[in-house]
Amino acid sequence: MSTSTAHKQDPKTDHKLIDGRGVAMGIRDGVAKRIARLREANWQPRLVSLAVGAAEPAKLYIRNQRKVADKLGIEFDDRYYDESITREELLATIQALNADPSVTGIILQRPLPDHLPMKELQSAVHPLKDVEGMHPSSIGNIVYDDLVLGPCTAVAAVEMLKSTGLNLPGLEVVVVGHSVIVGKPIAFLLMSEGATVTVCHHMTRNLTVHSRRADAVFVAVGKPQLITGDMIKPGSALIDIGINQIEDEQGNTKVVGDADHDSCYDVAGWLTPVPGGVGPVTVSVLMQNVAKAAELQKRHYEREFGEADFVVSS
Amino acid sequence: MSTSTAHKQDPKTDHKLIDGRGVAMGIRDGVAKRIARLREANWQPRLVSLAVGAAEPAKLYIRNQRKVADKLGIEFDDRYYDESITREELLATIQALNADPSVTGIILQRPLPDHLPMKELQSAVHPLKDVEGMHPSSIGNIVYDDLVLGPCTAVAAVEMLKSTGLNLPGLEVVVVGHSVIVGKPIAFLLMSEGATVTVCHHMTRNLTVHSRRADAVFVAVGKPQLITGDMIKPGSALIDIGINQIEDEQGNTKVVGDADHDSCYDVAGWLTPVPGGVGPVTVSVLMQNVAKAAELQKRHYEREFGEADFVVSS
The missing domain is CATH 3.40.50.720 (NAD(P)-binding Rossmann-like Domain)
Incomplete structure (x- = not known):
């Protein structure tokens, strides 16, 4: 002893x-294959990271996410906002990302300054783009x-x-x-x-x-x-x-x-x-969620648009 | 002994x-007051019960819900469907109820026949009309x-x-x-x-x-x-x-x-x-949810329409 x-x-x-790194690498191997298939089908996964008033430890964490995303073929768009951003501005930003078809995943980095309501903002992320799994309906699905x-x-x-x-x-x-x-x-x-x-x-x-x-x-x-x-x-x-x-x-x-x-x-x-x-496993699971979210969006899109039998009215 | x-x-x-009946009556007293306030503000709570192929025990349960709703001033609309109803028909029914402003609560009675996907249908109920608390986001909120x-x-x-x-x-x-x-x-x-x-x-x-x-x-x-x-x-x-x-x-x-x-x-x-x-407490809690759901819809409506400073574009 x-x-x-x-x-x-x-x-x-x-x-x-x-061995966290070993478990992480095992997950990444599977994710890399799924990302490759998505890209072949014109579904390039793209992850947008929103950080508000980020201090150095948060930035280090985000740089690490970018490094792993790069390796896996996931586009990574890291955005930094000043502490002065309002709840309304951040909500509008999230809603615009929800509506942007080039964005397949959204991360709201922790911690947020005290004036920003974490749970409300997290709930504003579309459940199919919620790669952190923090939307109440994502949590409720686990219970199910x-x-x-x-x-x-x-x-x-x-x-x-x-x-x-x-x-x-x-x-x-x-x-x-x-x-x-x-x-x-x-x-x-x-x-x-x-x-x-x-x-x-x-x-x-x-x-x-x-x-x-x-x-x-x-x-x-x-x-x-x-x-x-x-x-x-x-x-x-x-x-x-x-x-x-x-x-x-x-x-x-x-x-x-x-x-x-x-x-x-x-x-x-x-x-x-x-x-x-x-x-290290957490970052791999995040990227696995990025792949899964893009797959879900692809399936959703195909259900909506894939059936040719419809009429467009102006 | x-x-x-x-x-x-x-x-x-x-x-x-x-004493379940005692606990139930305590809850109902509070609910009755909330229902009265809602009605005064032109928010008449109305609960729609959807039952598919209901057998006698389920019907007894629904009659009991009606009895309690009647006493509390909640309108109760019990609808019965034949086992032959399809998933699509029931989904369309739920969506129409979601969009109907006179409906403040929706119950999907259990059990459903095997060909109807309970969780999917439950998730189709608008979270603010989910008086059974079964939507994944309702469950997720408890976790929060x-x-x-x-x-x-x-x-x-x-x-x-x-x-x-x-x-x-x-x-x-x-x-x-x-x-x-x-x-x-x-x-x-x-x-x-x-x-x-x-x-x-x-x-x-x-x-x-x-x-x-x-x-x-x-x-x-x-x-x-x-x-x-x-x-x-x-x-x-x-x-x-x-x-x-x-x-x-x-x-x-x-x-x-x-x-x-x-x-x-x-x-x-x-x-x-x-x-x-x-x-008996369960039925009272259901009616408490009916009051709460109507209050949430009222607040949501007032936020949307209560501020006069807007422009209507055709």
């Missing part, structure tokens, strides 16, 4: 670590066991669990964190797969009682070291969705998840590294 | 039994902690729990049954209230392990005697949403829930009778 070397282990050779465009981080986290080979029907899963964009969608996705799911949060009386009985724990709270090795069951899977910037003893900034990696490494059967875990 | 008399106890005097029009049975079941006075934040709740229209929405509603929720179902390995640790158990599966007294924690609340017709030893048909009432009565702190439990 060596806590200092655990971090240095390589997911490619250490089979306890779930009908995954059309799922929230990217949640889908990515579930993909990480699936990559362990654990059998989901009947699996005892505890999700720590009940956010709308991560915790709850993970819970619904897992329910659709037949897992027995408990959702815990800051009001849960005794988190350890739940986390210790789980075959798999998902954590998405934003608190470093919230989950420690003594809180999980030996041999269980730990999917860490937290991304926290902390300072180590030497004063260097580093990125860690919500789990105490070293103590959990000793107990878990599988765990995700941070960084290099759920993060 | 007498199992033969437990059934005869009256919710009005037996404080272990949660934004209860606009909630699924009636789920909302009713949660109202039953609230009537016990138990404090929901941190409460350990187990929901048995993961259906889209009952089990899952109950789970999201309870998560929004701060409860720690586990959803169990037919793939759950050991239901009793979960049900015995819960402060409150909801059961909505459709299996008589699925939950017995030895499966629940002493003093806990048991909300039974099952409605099953069985034959007793004398060959008489009677309606029972999913819990074995007599053995659970001895252990639970509170439990719902069946019939007379969640059922």
Whole structure:
């Protein structure tokens, strides 16, 4: 048991670590083929990113999205707006993108300044162009066991669990964190797969009682070291969705998840590294949604226009 | 401990039994006031019920809805269609009702014949007229902690729990049954209230392990005697949403829930009778949704037409 070397282990050779980059590449291979087919049929996928008052971490994230989109043959149009943009201006922008046939996907980057109502703006994105899977009807579809465009981080986290080979029907899963964009969608996705799911949060009386009985724990709270090795069951899977910037003893900034990696490494059967875990998979799932959204628009268009038996009235 | 008399106890005097009719009447009082205000403002609520190939139990249910609507001043228009109606005809009917300003609410009665796609037809109801709360965006709104029009049975079941006075934040709740229209929405509603929720179902390995640790158990599966007294924690609340017709030893048909009432009565702190439990509350919640839908349509109309500063172009 060596806590200092655990971090240095390589997911490619250490089979306890779930290799996010490997899972991501597997998804991208499939997406590349779908994009190629769409382009052949004159459906060039084009993703428009809307960022308001973006700070450097958000810009870094967007540049990374562009890099992956470029590789996959997806056009990527990143637009930056000043913090002074109004709700009405942003709504009109989204509506114009909805109506633009060259735009097949729209991302509203987080965070938005406080004066802009995130949920209302998200709901203004046409459900068939909602590649982040954040429209209420996209979320409702998951509840209906009908995954059309799922929230990217949640889908990515579930993909990480699936990559362990654990059998989901009947699996005892505890999700720590009940956010709308991560915790709850993970819970619904897992329910659709037949897992027995408990959702815990800051009001849960005794988190350890739940986390210790789980075959798999998902954590998405934003608190470093919230989950420690003594809180999980030996041999269980730990999917860490937290991304926290902390300072180590030497004063260097580093990125860690919500789990105490070293103590959990000793107990878990599988765990995700941070960084290099759920993060890279999320971007791949976004691009998978871009392909799916373009396919849905293509099918919708073909249903509307593909049948020749109609009359045009002026 | 007498199992033969437990059934005869009256919710009005037996404080272990949660009085569905009492909860229902409390909701109806509020609804009646809202309906009166809507009518004064020339917004007469009007509910259209669409039933296809309805058998006698469904007709009984619809007659009961009419009775409650009549009492509350809601116009009720029940339409019955032959089993031969096509998907296209029913879709066109729904779209015409969406476009009719005199119709403020639409119910698509269950069950539909197999050739009609329930979810697609449900999604065709305008979200502001979806008084059953079954549109994917209605379901998604609950996930967003934004209860606009909630699924009636789920909302009713949660109202039953609230009537016990138990404090929901941190409460350990187990929901048995993961259906889209009952089990899952109950789970999201309870998560929004701060409860720690586990959803169990037919793939759950050991239901009793979960049900015995819960402060409150909801059961909505459709299996008589699925939950017995030895499966629940002493003093806990048991909300039974099952409605099953069985034959007793004398060959008489009677309606029972999913819990074995007599053995659970001895252990639970509170439990719902069946019939007379969640059922009557569900109809009241439907009428509450009718009032809410009409209010939302009124507000929407006033926003569109209430500002005089516009130009009409031909």
